[in-house]
Each structure stands twice: as structure tokens, then as C-alpha cells.
Amino acid sequence: MIVSSRPGGLALALTVFGAAAVGYGLVTTHSGSRPLWVVVVAFGSLALWVARSVLAHYGLARSALVCILLSTVLGAITAAPTDGLTVVPAAVGVLAVLGDIAVPLWGGFALGALALLLTAVSAVPVGTPVPALLSMLGGILLGAFGGLSRRQFRRAEEREALLREQEAAMREEASRVALARDLHDVLAHSLGGLVMQLDAVDALLEAGDTAAARSRVIDARGLAADGLADARRAVAALRAPASPGPAETVAADDIERTLRDLVSAHRSLGGAIEFTVEGQGRVLTADVAAALQRALQEALSNARKHAPGAPVDARLSWQTDRVRLVVSNPLTAPHPELAASGGGHGLDGMRERFGALPHGATVTASAEAGRFTVTAEALL
Missing domain, CATH: 3.30.565.10 (Histidine kinase-like ATPase, C-terminal domain)
Structure with a gap:
């Protein structure tokens, strides 16, 4: 399962600042002419927007996803009645969901289509001018394009990370094979030679030629020492590979x-x-x-x-x-x-x-x- 990326402290601070700016606009512009439910729902959208960033920052991905979905829907419903102010959390929500590789792509498109539909429907009762409505819809579309761009970037990051893991695994496998190959060569030479030397020693001892047998034992000891040194060199070469040059x-x-x-x-x-x-x-x-x-x-x-x-x-x-x-x-x-x-x-x-x-x-x-x-x- 792919884990959504967590927003850092700067992203969280920017979210709080953005929500505060939109909230300030709600309070200072035409606040007396808006129905109470519009103000409540609009502030609910902003609160959910901030809550999503906080939850995502602490790794609570599922709860954060629920918050951003609700924030997007509420922001789209109140976009026209708030003169387009809450199109900001709606567009941000579409961007966040489309940019989240843990969410299926069709889910992000579905949320974007729903946000466009709700924004258009909410404009009918308040008589929003067409240019203003198109601006709101354009903001949501920009959020969708931004989300797709973010998704592609994260997919590229994911592929690069996978390639790095595969390359590391291949290097580890190559090192293992190289070590096995070198140790096989060393042991086949030295241990095979030791067996033959010991066979000769056994035959010489049976014949009573202790001097020749002793010479063979000395040769066998030298062969074993050489094999041990070769094995150590092979392991050392793999533990500290030569730098490129x-x-x-x-x-x-x-x-x-x-x-x-x-x-x-x-x-x-x-x-x-x-x-x-x-x-x-x-x-x-x-x-x-x-x-x-x-x-x-x-x-x-x-x-x-x-x-x-x-x-x-x-x-x-x-x-x-x-x-x-x-x-x-x-x-x-x-x-x-x-x-x-x-x-x-x-x-x-x-x-x-x-x-x-x-x-x-x-x-x-x-x-x-x-x-x-x-x-x-x-x-x-």
C-alpha cells in the first residue's frame, strides 16, 4: 500500500494562513447580506481544510482524506454565495486528492467533476454572473491540473525510488555471486590440492618414507596458508570495493x-x-x-x-x-x-x-x- 506524503511544517503554516485570509474575507466583505447557513458552511469548509493538513502532518491519512473531501464539497456549495471565496478550499481539495497517489485517479476526477457541478448549481439561486462563474470553475480546473502535475511528479519519484532499490538489490546480488565465485575458485584449488597432498602423505607413510611425507605436509601447510590468504583478499575486495577511476x-x-x-x-x-x-x-x-x-x-x-x-x-x-x-x-x-x-x-x-x-x-x-x-x- 502506498502511503500519502506528509505535509511539512511550512505547508501546514501556509494552509493556516490561506484559511485565515479566506476567513477574513468572509467576515469583512458582504457578511451582513449572506445567509447564516452560508457563513457557517463556509467556515466549516475552512476548518476542515486546516484539519486535513494537521491530520496529514501526523500521518492520519484516512481521516485527512475524509476532511479534504468534505472541505471540497462544502467549499463548492458556498463558492457562489461567498463571491468565490470558498472556491479556494474547493480547488485546493481537488488538487490534493488528484495529487495523492494513494487515491485512485478516478476518485480525483470524480471529486473534481462534483466540485464543478456543485459550484455551477450554487450559482443559480444567487444569480452569479457568467464571467464570475467561469472564473470559479477555472479555479477548480487549475486545481485539477495542479493535482495531475503533482501526481505525475510523485509517480516519477516512486519509480526512481523503486529503481534505486532494484539497483541496490542487483549490486548486493552481484557482490554475493562474486564472493561465491571467488571463494569457490580459492577453495577448489587449495582444498583440492590438500586432499591430493594428504593422499600422497598417506601413501608415503605406508611405505615408511617419513622424510618425503614430512615434505608433503609442509607443502600442504603452505597451500592451505595461500588459500586462506586468497580467501581473505577476496572478502576484503568485496567489503571495500575500489573507487571508480x-x-x-x-x-x-x-x-x-x-x-x-x-x-x-x-x-x-x-x-x-x-x-x-x-x-x-x-x-x-x-x-x-x-x-x-x-x-x-x-x-x-x-x-x-x-x-x-x-x-x-x-x-x-x-x-x-x-x-x-x-x-x-x-x-x-x-x-x-x-x-x-x-x-x-x-x-x-x-x-x-x-x-x-x-x-x-x-x-x-x-x-x-x-x-x-x-x-x-x-x-x-
């Missing part, structure tokens, strides 16, 4: 170094991989560089899950207008524990990350000729 860039050497570190980490986990770089490196934005890093990280995590021990082929290709990363591995028997931990979220997150890049990017995954291949491509 020029996009950060990453040199080609730094990008290749980061990818080679991931390749080295894969080898330390017992994986075999051939990594090649083709073409002349280019400076990339930080978003594109991070997307490439996460793509290789996720592809290698998938290889360890679904093709443990199988040789992986990774190729970074620098082209004139794009950069492409292709990671391929044979389809073999999956790791008994790690394979069940996936749910397709890694590839979905990779597609989301590349899809958010400003210049366009694509991610494809295919299983053909006994190999599983992930291709990530970003335009420069």
Missing part, C-alpha cells in the same frame, strides 16, 4: 609469471603439465588478468579432480585483438573423492567472470576425441 593494468610478464606459478603448483601436487606461450604479450587490464588466472586455476583443479595424474596441455596465445587460454587433458578415471565435490559451479563462475569483461569474452568447454578442453578468450 582509471582501470589498473598488468604487464604481460607479470601475467605469464602468475600463470607459471599455477603451473608449478600443479606440478608440486603431482600433476604433469606442458605450458606454452605463443605470440607477443600485451598489457591487460587487471580484470582480464584475474579472469585468465582464475580460468587456469579452475581448469587445473578440474584436471586434478577428473583426470588425476593425466598430462595437461595449457597454451596461452597472444593475438592481435584477443588473448586465448586453452587447457586440455585426457578423459580418465576421476579421483574417487574430489570428483563428487564438483557441481559445475567452477565453469559457471568462469563464464560469469569472462562475461562481465567490458570488451567481450567467451568460455567454452567440450569433451571430444577422449579429451576435455576448456577455452577462455578475451578481446583486447
